[in-house]
Amino acid sequence: MKNDPIIKVENLKVHFGLTKGIAKKRIGTVKAVDGVSFSVERGKTIGIVGESGCGKTTTGKAILRMVSSSGGKVYFHNQDVLAMKRKEHDKIKRKIQMIFQDPYGSLDPRQSAFSIIKEVLVADGKKRTSEEITKEVNELLVMVGLSEEMGERFPHELSGGQRQRIGIARALACHPEVIICDEPVSALDVSIQAQIINLLEKLQRELGLTYIFVAHDLAVVRHIADYVCIMYLGNIVEMMDSDEMFTKPLHPYTKALISAIPVVDYHLEKTRKRIELEGEIPSPINRPTGCPFHPRCPYAKDKCAKEAPVMDTTDPNHPVCCFYYKDLNKETSN
Numbered sequence: 001m002k003n004d005p006i007i008k009v010e011n012l013k014v015h016f017g018l019t020k021g022i023a024k025k026r027i028g029t030v031k032a033v034d035g036v037s038f039s040v041e042r043g044k045t046i047g048i049v050g051e052s053g054c055g056k057t058t059t060g061k062a063i064l065r066m067v068s069s070s071g072g073k074v075y076f077h078n079q080d081v082l083a084m085k086r087k088e089h090d091k092i093k094r095k096i097q098m099i100f101q102d103p104y105g106s107l108d109p110r111q112s113a114f115s116i117i118k119e120v121l122v123a124d125g126k127k128r129t130s131e132e133i134t135k136e137v138n139e140l141l142v143m144v145g146l147s148e149e150m151g152e153r154f155p156h157e158l159s160g161g162q163r164q165r166i167g168i169a170r171a172l173a174c175h176p177e178v179i180i181c182d183e184p185v186s187a188l189d190v191s192i193q194a195q196i197i198n199l200l201e202k203l204q205r206e207l208g209l210t211y212i213f214v215a216h217d218l219a220v221v222r223h224i225a226d227y228v229c230i231m232y233l234g235n236i237v238e239m240m241d242s243d244e245m246f247t248k249p250l251h252p253y254t255k256a257l258i259s260a261i262p263v264v265d266y267h268l269e270k271t272r273k274r275i276e277l278e279g280e281i282p283s284p285i286n287r288p289t290g291c292p293f294h295p296r297c298p299y300a301k302d303k304c305a306k307e308a309p310v311m312d313t314t315d316p317n318h319p320v321c322c323f324y325y326k327d328l329n330k331e332t333s334n
């Protein structure tokens, strides 16, 4: 990212203490996020990708202060959000909003769509007449592709796509600059996914929004994101332009994720090399020593179990966290 970032995350950590029994004796630490750094320019989209449990959603929640961070900094317009006093944070928190994975679970079932959006709107404390509020809510409904009449419906009377549109309208009611999209389409049918992605892109163009797009679907992220972070067990292992994610992946984990995506072309599918990952992502309670990926990495050597690699920034636009990525990519390109 070349221009001044609107969001800059530095060495963010979210560790949870693990306790046992009534006495709450501490028996360990879960390192859900363990030193994540990235930045995103205004009007751009950064994708955060990884398997379930890699810490991508927790990263988003820590930026919003929905979970407490254990270390690191999150700058919004060069102000450290995590260091702010509550009153100071209250002033800027509407500028960073979140769209949730489960639109049904995130909407109050007892309120109509109109009331859900109105509630957020009036919370900013700005004086408006009831006509002005109605006008603004209706404008938001239309902006997200719904009719004004839809405002009268309750969440259970709406389809999954319509509910997600209400979730987006609710976020827009805060006039945000940054939206953290937490798997916003993974609970929707494929045809509806495309509509919501197109809507997010349209809103970004029209309102100059910045997105942090958290997802496990690489194809969706490639489509919407400008830059991508690949996360594994609380750490970023590779960062690159979204086009390079498919054309020039360097880390074994990124390659494995990409090789698991089915390709429509029969000949390509038959000839391409698959990298099979064995086992599940390890528990963050018992993180492997050395490179956290070594128990599943088909290229792991002795050193990988003993030492943790650091991010190699030889190409600052495409950093990689692996001891052997240069050799491996020499081998595979030959």
Ligand code: SF4
Residues within 6 Å of the ligand: 252, 253, 291, 292, 293, 294, 295, 297, 298, 299, 300, 301, 304, 309, 321, 322, 323, 324, 325
């Ligand atoms: Fe695999 Fe070793 Fe590279 Fe980790 S450092 S990704 S275990 S080769």
